[in-house]
Amino acid sequence: MPTPDPAAEPDLERVRVEDLPDHVGRDVRLRGWVRHFRSSGKIAFLEVRDGSGEVQAVFPRDQVDDGSWETLDEVHYEASVEVRGTVEEDERAPGGHEISATGLTLVGPSEDYPIQPKEHGVDFLLDHRHLWLRHPRQVAIMRVRNEVVRAIRDFYYERDFVLIDTPILTGSIGEEAGTLFETEYFDEGAAYLAQTGQLYAEAAAAAHDRVYCFGPTFRAEKSKSPQHLTEFWMVEPEVAWLDSEGNMALQEEFVTFIVKRALERCGDELETLERDTGPLETVLSERFERMSYTEAVESVRSDGVEIEWGEDLRGEAEKALMEGRSRPLFVYDWPKEAKAFYMKVNPEDPRTVKCDDLLAPEGYGELIGGSQREDDHDILLSRIREEGLPEEAYDWYLDLRRYGTFPHSGFGLGVERTVAWICGTEHVRECIPFPRLTNRIEP
RNA sequence: UCCGGGGUAGCUCAGUGGCAGAGCGGGUGGCUGUUAACCACUUAGUCGCGGGUUCGAAUCCCGCCCCCGGAGCCA
Structure with missing residues (x-):
């Protein structure tokens, strides 16, 4: 025939x-x-x-x-x-x-396809990321990511937030110096890849009341950890007339929404990934716990971890804090020195600022960093000076406090960390199609 | 940057002073219900790079490069 x-x-x-x-x-x-x-x-x-x-x-x-x-x-x-x-x-x-x-x-035809149905090393797989994406496990992760991204957009659309696309190429403005990727920009000198869209989102919040930006962000940190990428996606809502308490409530509603959506629509994928969904189910059942930074320090000290008030809660301290918890935990009101310049100084305790970190259970670390923003012009200016930031670059940002300042809060949620947590992956590098790591820019 | 582990066939690895190995993949042949099929044969090497010790080095020593994990830094 x-x-x-x-x-x-x-x-x-x-x-x-x-x-x-x-x-x-x-x-x-x-x-x-x-x-x-x-x-x-x-x-x-x-x-x-x-x-x-x-x-x-x-x-x-x-x-x-x-x-x-x-x-x-x-x-x-x-x-x-x-x-x-x-x-x-x-x-x-x-x-x-x-x-x-x-x-x-x-x-x-496909002669000598490099990836076999067997175990491979991470380096080899990342070298072949363009092909590795075809693997059932990677397909499942990308589908969860797709659903998480949809959930994010749906959540804000349903609540009348306006999407504001903030620039990726920026002047010397960001959270802090030293971790900016730099490139030449015609006759304007250096341009930097955005670490955050927040400052621009704050400007838009005065136009729309509630906004969010959602896109890639860049950090030139030489971090080698399972939770870091040099390019990662972050969603950053910014809400007028919202205080730190309300900010945490919004975060909790948001994270719960995403997890619920993933459990509803990604059952097959989570099964492929052999994710135990039990811990995720408990996220939906009860309120997230809230603990002040000061309480958190006392808590980890009682677990035998040596830590001074003022230090960040990383590594061992974070581990001790999350031990035995199955739901995310808010740690709020951190020492001023440990946080960014734009956070509102706590009127009740000026050593601290009105902010929160949301820590994921199961060792997935910080999902969210959020804060009420400093809305007083003079305090903000002095904070910029204290941090040694280039004052001229922040002039437009200070305008927001000169013309109709308003209390407002917002936060940033890391998409890859969220996907890693939901999927139960060991490393965020699997949770973005083409990860950018300190030692890897290809494929 | 520091600490630890590692780099041997395309891939995953064994080999710790005396002939360079296995499984998978590739190739050839066999098999009418397989499930990462099975059976037989076969192919494949700059033992990370450079120097040194030794009669002899994948193996011991020195330097360098790269990867992984942890710390640090950080979302």
Whole structure:
């Protein structure tokens, strides 16, 4: 039998794997990539993945034409193919459905595909990130990320927040010096990649009352940890007339919304990832705990961790603090010195500022950093001077306090950390399609 | 930057002073229901780089590079 030209069978309906159960008994064609293949002499099996799922195609020798049978010999891992055949229910097939194939076309061969169905080292996988993305585990993580991003946009849209896209190229303005990526900008001197969109979002909050920005941010920190990227996505709402208390309430509502959405819509993905969803379920059941920084210091001291008031709660201290907790924890009102210049000085205790960190359980660290912003012009200016920041660059920012200043608060949530926590991955590098790390800018 | 672990076939690794190895992948052949199939044969090396010790170094010593984990720094 000659190989049929697929174009000559225009009536053959093309289906996606997820729609196969609705096509039992029908002749169809399916396009995708070969995830795995086995041959038994007179019968061969291809596992084909098409983005909507995976299905096994069965090729008995006496059922397929000669050309298709020879094509089977040329099929390797991740070759792209078109399979033609009949959809059948079969208990022996993974997923319960299979294609009893009659024809096969090799669309794109795939010689020596580097990634095998076995364990690989992280460095090798990151070198092949463009291919690693095809792995079921990576597919699942990206789908969770997709759903988290949708949840973020839905959450703010439903609450009448206006999306404000803040610039990525900025002048010398940010949270602090020393961790900015620098590039030349025509005759204007240096430009810097944005560490945050917050300052711009604050300007827009005076126009719209409630806004958010959502995009990539950049930090030139030589951090080597499972929670750091040099390029990461952050969503930063900014709300007029909101105080620190209300800010935490918004954060809690937001995080709960995202987790709930992921549990509702990503059950299959979390199963693929073998994520124990128990800890995530408890997030939805009760309020998040709140603890002042001072209380937190006392708490970790009683656990035997040596720490001075004023130090950051990292590493061992954070571990001790989160020990035995299954829900995120707010730590609020931190020492001024440990935090950014724009945070509002606490009138009740000027050593501290009105801010909060939201710490994730299970060792996932800081999901959110938020604060009420300093709305007094003179205090803000003195804070800028104290931190030794370039005053001229912050002149427009100070304008916001000169013209109709207003109490306002906001926060930033790291998307990759959130996805890592929901997916249960060991490292945020798996939670963004093409991670940028201190030692990696390709692919 | 510091501490620890590591770098041997395309991949994952074993080999700690005496012939360079295994599994997977690739290739060839066999097998009509496989599930990371199985069986047989086969292919494949700058033992990270440079120097040194030794009759002899993947193995011991010195320097350097790179990766991973932790610390630091930080969302």
